[in-house]
Amino acid sequence: ETGVTQTPRHLVMGMTNKKSLKCEQHLGHNAMYWYKQSAKKPLELMFVYNFKEQTENNSVPSRFSPECPNSSHLFLHLHTLQPEDSALYLCASSHPVRGQVETQYFGPGTRLLVL
Amino acid sequence: SQQGEEDPQALSIQEGENATMNCSYKTSINNLQWYRQNSGRGLVHLILIRSNEREKHSGRLRVTLDTSKKSSSLLITASRAADTASYFCATAGRRALTFGSGTRLQVQP
Numbered sequence: 464e465t466g467v468t469q470t471p472r473h474l475v476m477g478m479t480n481k482k483s484l485k486c487e488q489h490l491g492h493n494a495m496y497w498y499k500q501s502a503k504k505p506l507e508l509m510f511v512y513n514f515k516e517q518t519e520n521n522s523v524p525s526r527f528s529p530e531c532p533n534s535s536h537l538f539l540h541l542h543t544l545q546p547e548d549s550a551l552y553l554c555a556s557s558h559p560v561r562g563q564v565e566t567q568y569f570g571p572g573t574r575l576l577v578l
Numbered sequence: 579s580q581q582g583e584e585d586p587q588a589l590s591i592q593e594g595e596n597a598t599m600n601c602s603y604k605t606s607i608n609n610l611q612w613y614r615q616n617s618g619r620g621l622v623h624l625i626l627i628r629s630n631e632r633e634k635h636s637g638r639l640r641v642t643l644d645t646s647k648k649s650s651s652l653l654i655t656a657s658r659a660a661d662t663a664s665y666f667c668a669t670a671g672r673r674a675l676t677f678g679s680g681t682r683l684q685v686q687p
Binding site for chain 2: 469504505506562563565567568
């Protein structure tokens with residue numbers, strides 16, 4: 464148990480559906496991250512939020528829309544996805560020190576299948 | 579661009595043996611971290627080594643960092659079947675971590 468929870472754990476959706484992934488951290492961290500992990504590919508950073516402000520968008524398609532209402536919660540809204548978006552989506556949080564990236568704590572991930 | 583690159587991609591050893599994984603990276607870093615992932619699950623942080631450190635230990639783990647060669651190694655001593663997992667190095671830039679492709683370790687009982 465890392466202190467970061469993600470729901471749902473598994474999600475199957477059609478290309479025309481709209482769904483949301485939720486992440487919550489109970490660690491008092493001020494930075495939160497979304498990563499995508501596809502088969503046989505390195506973990507890809509998608510978005511970074513610091514104190515609720517988006518500080519990084521790693522050229523992610525607009526069909527992925529993040530939302531960070533407060534430092535403890537992070538959402539990833541999904542719409543009109545493609546089959547190649549099927550992957551494990553991981554949320555993480557950390558407490559940057561003097562602007563440096565420190566240890567990240569990961570949630571268990573949401574396994575997404577787009578049909 | 580991808581930063582860390584692990585070697586080997588896969589490693590199979592017997593219980594009790596030591597496992598060594600290597601990581602190479604391309605640009606300057608603030609720190610380098612190693613993570614472990616059991617199949618289809620989230621990553622678990624193992625150890626962080628800063629750019630001014632050369633070696634660090636944590637239990638059965640030993641990490642080295644050579645900034646002149648831009649490389650790091652993770653040694654797991656006296657491996658156990660429960661150590662079976664994928665291991666990733668991650669380099670810390672200003673805003674985020676960049677992960678390598680990982681080493682899949684299989685420890686045979």
